[in-house]
Amino acid sequence: MFKGKKVAIIGGGKMGSIIARGLTTHKIIPANNIIITDIDTDRLKFLSSSLKLKVSRDNEKAVKCADIIILAVKPQNMAATLKEISTAVNKSKVIISIAAGITTGFIEKSLKKGVRIVRVMPNTPALAGEGAAAVTAGSNAKASDVKLTCAIFNAVGISVEVKEKLMDVVTGLSGSGPAYFFLIIEALIEAGFKNGLSRALAKKLAVQTMLGAARLCLGSDKEPAQLREMVTSPNGTTAAGLQVMEGKNVRDIIIATVEAATKRSKELAKGR
Numbered sequence: 202m203f204k205g206k207k208v209a210i211i212g213g214g215k216m217g218s219i220i221a222r223g224l225t226t227h228k229i230i231p232a233n234n235i236i237i238t239d240i241d242t243d244r245l246k247f248l249s250s251s252l253k254l255k256v257s258r259d260n261e262k263a264v265k266c267a268d269i270i271i272l273a274v275k276p277q278n279m280a281a282t283l284k285e286i287s288t289a290v291n292k293s294k295v296i297i298s299i300a301a302g303i304t305t306g307f308i309e310k311s312l313k314k315g316v317r318i319v320r321v322m323p324n325t326p327a328l329a330g331e332g333a334a335a336v337t338a339g340s341n342a343k344a345s346d347v348k349l350t351c352a353i354f355n356a357v358g359i360s361v362e363v364k365e366k367l368m369d370v371v372t373g374l375s376g377s378g379p380a381y382f383f384l385i386i387e388a389l390i391e392a393g394f395k396n397g398l399s400r401a402l403a404k405k406l407a408v409q410t411m412l413g414a415a416r417l418c419l420g421s422d423k424e425p426a427q428l429r430e431m432v433t434s435p436n437g438t439t440a441a442g443l444q445v446m447e448g449k450n451v452r453d454i455i456i457a458t459v460e461a462a463t464k465r466s467k468e469l470a471k472g473r
């Protein structure tokens with residue numbers, strides 16, 4: 202699928218470099234077929250020495266030479282970036298955008314008629330090869346473009362295909378989701394420390410417990426509720442803990458959290 206294909210990653214920040222690392226580490230695309238651009242020269246020096254990639258400050262030139270273009274600049278820099286590359290794109294290239302809130306329609310309008318756009322909402326656990334990405338096709342993208350995009354993000358985790366109208370809730374759930382879990386880990390560490398554990402030990406136990414619960418969930422055909430019931434004996438320790446969580450409406454808090462992030466994603470898409 203990727204044989205001989207050249208990739209340009211526009212924006213060598215956190216996500217751009219995570220994707221580049223995933224592609225090379227998993228031998229999806231060799232480093233010498235990837236060019237990464239950024240406006241920061243020091244950043245380019247770092248990317249060149251650490252990832253052994255070709256680097257450039259010239260977006261237009263990078264796009265001209267590539268078959269697959271990954272747009273990884275901040276949403277507020279997208280309009281300017283699209284303007285810079287508009288003469289270099291054509292229907293033979295696949296444009297993959299990971300910018301939160303930027304619709305495929307907006308990108309299509311900013312570029313030449315008929316360009317093939319795929320929009321993705323990835324997340325930062327991609328850095329650990331455990332990302333969760335949602336993918337949606339623009340109006341001119343082929344099924345093979347979506348397949349190719351999924352293969353790129355499968356190199357750094359998993360990918361799913363969704364309708365574009367669901368991208369905001371995906372942003373609220375898995376895009377912003379890692380931060381919710383970090384907050385829960387922080388609270389578990391605090392609880393352990395308050396009750397006599399060292400912070401280091403509490404962290405080790407909390408992180409492994411979250412990982413273990415997630416792996417158990419992934420590998421089981423049981424629903425999360427069934428797994429929870431299996432470890433909750435009547436009048437036992439887990440039941441006592443869960444009673445507090447349910448009493449404080451943790452479920453509602455988490456639902457409201459995802460809904461607030463989803464609403465913010467919709468606002469950002471409207472430029473607010």
Ligand SMILES: NC(=O)c1ccc[n+]([C@@H]2O[C@H](COP(=O)([O-])OP(=O)(O)OC[C@H]3O[C@@H](n4cnc5c(N)ncnc54)[C@H](OP(=O)(O)O)[C@@H]3O)[C@@H](O)[C@H]2O)c1
Binds near residue numbers: 213214217273299301
């Ligand atoms: N981080 C996440 O968790 C996450 C999750 C899902 C989606 N995303 C999306 O991924 C995209 C990148 O996010 P990020 O967190 O990786 O941001 P980031 O670390 O700020 O990376 C963006 C990079 O692009 C550079 N840049 C700005 N304008 C440019 C231009 N015209 N040409 C080339 N490079 C340019 C920036 O340089 P300067 O810093 O000097 O401006 C920066 O190094 C965003 O659109 C975001 O919505 C991020």
